Amino acid sequence: MATVSEFLIERLENAGIKHVFGVPGDYVLDFYTKLWNSLKIKVINTTDETHAGFAADAYARINGIGCCCTTYNVGTLKVANACACAYAERSPVVVISGSPGMKEREEGHLLHHMVRSFNCQHDIFKNLTCASVVLDNQTTAGYLIDKAFESLQHYKQPIYIELPRDIANKSIVYDVYDQGTPQKSKSDPENLEESLSEVSAWINTAKNPAILAGVELARYGLQDRMVKFAEKLNIPVATTLLSKSTINETHPLFAGVYSGSASHEYTRRIVDGSDCLLMFGVMLTDISLNFRPSKFNKRQVVNVSVSGLQVRTHTFANVGFSDFCTLLFKSELGIHENPDIPVRKNKLVFTPKKNQAITTRRLFEKVNSVLDKNMSIVADIGDSLFGAGDLIVQNTNHFLSPAFYTSMGFAIPGALGVQMARPSVRPIVLVGDGAFQMSMTELSTIIQHNLNPIVIIMNNDGYATERLLRDGEFNNIRRWKYYKVVDLLDGGFSAEIRTEEDLDKHMTKALESKSLYILDVVLDGKDISDGMRRMADALSKRI
């Protein structure tokens, strides 16, 4: 007879979890021990719970599911922000928290880590998850765990599982509640057929159909089918910052990253100018529209996502995102003329100029020149993200950034998650000095597990995005000798980069190295990327 802990661990294993990120604490210590000793799951201790959350999120984006495990309140409340990020951007993370035993809750004195009442933490996480359960007795625990996992799979959003420590070792009683898997919400067959036939006919008669590929395609494992569909019909595919790399960006049908008025001209022409824009799983965020009202004429749009299906001016109820996409992508439809996409050079050559101070533009040119299909980009917020929009990512799903929720401090713990999920891929981490100060301690965990991201610090002494919004002394960040972090952490390599030649030389070294390599790139405080420059005007009006 399995205990509640064993049951939960088995469910994690079956769902595809091979790594759990966390920090041990007394209320979760018993479960943590069992997890640590499990054969199929490796537990990765992080330096802080905040980072365990982000690592689990990044891991989930690659692996299809992620998990973090922490103790009551003092640990789990630090996961709240990362959990919110995963919720907003549909990343399926299992948040497991230990908590006081049910018995000790009755004893009447104040237990450490308590806030107002024992259920505060649960009440908080209800706001940040698609399902949240407290395993408060052994009879319902199994049922609740399964219900929560089902919810995670359906919504691709985080779930919260609270395990009171005196329940962890109780034998699970499942039979009573084993009511079988609840009926999946199925699409209405008539609505599905009618909508497919309308959309198919429209695509066939459209002059210049185009796809705007959203992040939900990746979350529901539909991206490869979407690409084949685009190839079959010969229609262009644009993405958003949040869904960047849904299609390999060297693909001739890739039409660029759409960001409203901040897009490249050809991307805007293809997306805004399409007479039949197929939006698959797109989250229309302020950043994806460059902080302006949508330019889309709804008479030219099919918009299907987890939230519903809209075709021109009408909607179809009860049509599932996966059902619709799967069937549409199989349809036999006519071939379109070649779209008008400028030819891109895939491998740009970077020739360093002598004694030339490094600039943001040249930094991104250099990164573009070394990117290959075995490297991924993990971008933090600010110019790390806006600049990275123009990088040519050469493999599907090899770009990660919280481009909607935009929480600083994601990229370094994110790289930990990415490389745990995909050990053969080397992440290039783009991070500003502000976000580096928030999350640099996690480089320690990266060193401990012999991972080897190349971390590029865009060191411009401040919050560059905010300088555009409202300049002031408060946007300044005190400069550290960032390259000395390897001495403190006792691992990895680093270099201070001031010129193009420095960058060229040390990027070569970094690429040759099998260790963590940190490039402290000293930039002018006013220097910004081309991507941010295109956004600047709209940004500055948003205060």
Place this chain on the structure above:
Amino acid sequence: MATVSEFLIERLENAGIKHVFGVPGDYVLDFYTKLWNSLKIKVINTTDETHAGFAADAYARINGIGCCCTTYNVGTLKVANACACAYAERSPVVVISGSPGMKEREEGHLLHHMVRSFNCQHDIFKNLTCASVVLDNQTTAGYLIDKAFESLQHYKQPIYIELPRDIANKSIVYDVYDQGTPQKSKSDPENLEESLSEVSAWINTAKNPAILAGVELARYGLQDRMVKFAEKLNIPVATTLLSKSTINETHPLFAGVYSGSASHEYTRRIVDGSDCLLMFGVMLTDISLNFRPSKFNKRQVVNVSVSGLQVRTHTFANVGFSDFCTLLFKSELGIHENPDIPVRKNKLVFTPKKNQAITTRRLFEKVNSVLDKNMSIVADIGDSLFGAGDLIVQNTNHFLSPAFYTSMGFAIPGALGVQMARPSVRPIVLVGDGAFQMSMTELSTIIQHNLNPIVIIMNNDGYATERLLRDGEFNNIRRWKYYKVVDLLDGGFSAEIRTEEDLDKHMTKALESKSLYILDVVLDGKDISDGMRRMADALSKRI
């Protein structure tokens, strides 16, 4: 006519706020600018919002009120844990968060930093504050701010003020809602008189009355009156870990820190053996009872706190904590015989032994030998706290630690808050390697503002408390070259301490220095303090 921002800033100033800790972000940028430019308030940017929360908490414990200011979700959710700590331990912190404008909320597209709905953050902070308000229009804003501040003053707990960015600059309209200050909840005069007369009579006839002084005395500014009362009656005063330093610990009436079975023998004798134990504002936490049921016989106890008044087996309703204490402390009562408190040496001499590896016990002996009334102790969690319980703190309210909520990572940002609130006092920070890794980035802010705490890292490669509970590899922490942190941060001094002579030499240097000084004290992984040893047995049974 003041704007909502100006009104809020004026209320902060009037409440005694001189420093606000925060990180700017776009939704709060306009208010942040005004706060930055205010003449009476200095804004301290921290490296991370987590630390802004802890710094504000520590500041509030000294100053009577603290404040942090952050942006929507990505910033403020990181304050959740610190806010929970302040709630649990009654520290009055104003949590100010910017948020999307009321108008832009209606525009229909997804705004960055959003989670499920616009009110998620507010719903979360309802669990962590005694009052939470969203200033969603200029007509109610003033009233809501005043109500929230009133609540903070009454409960001495955090409040949450959310400021949508398009309301910040609107002129405040107050008149409509100016219903005058609501009636304060007053004590019932008959209950108050009756209870005072019963308690006074009892104290006069008791053989060995004793005071257990709780943290609420400090929060409500009653501690000095309590000490005078004890002196007048000649009765001993014990404290708890959470209220340690409510009385100057060199005071002859100080009877030690009470921690149930982990207390010193004489403290237990005085507290558990009293026939009239006066508990003033005590929070009876699991740690204060050493994780065991209370030994107090309620027939021997007067327990008055914010939660109510209990005398022996009966309770008095509607008797305010402040009202009762203020009147009792003024009463003319008889003098008692000298209590049986062992004579303590205040200034212990530390003579380093040659080539002797440093131990935890000797480390605390050294700290005790240098402590004076111009130094405070800021202790993180684990042996930093349990060991520090035995230090002799020579000034009122000069010991700080989240001894109930016990969140790691408090002490370094806490020292920032303490020294901002009390610049003439030098903090000695006790922090384990785990908590150091969580919060070391805030040393940068400490350097930036020329503060000079002495930071003692208890470097034992792991979570020492957890090793007692359940040992395993997961309790190990990867060792950094901690003393090199000053090179990375480019400020302060440091030394690696391996022997008693190292400690002696570098403590002298630290005391002479006017800068941040970090002592990386290398301890054996199994070595623990006397304080922790007294708790070990009870601790290990709590898993």
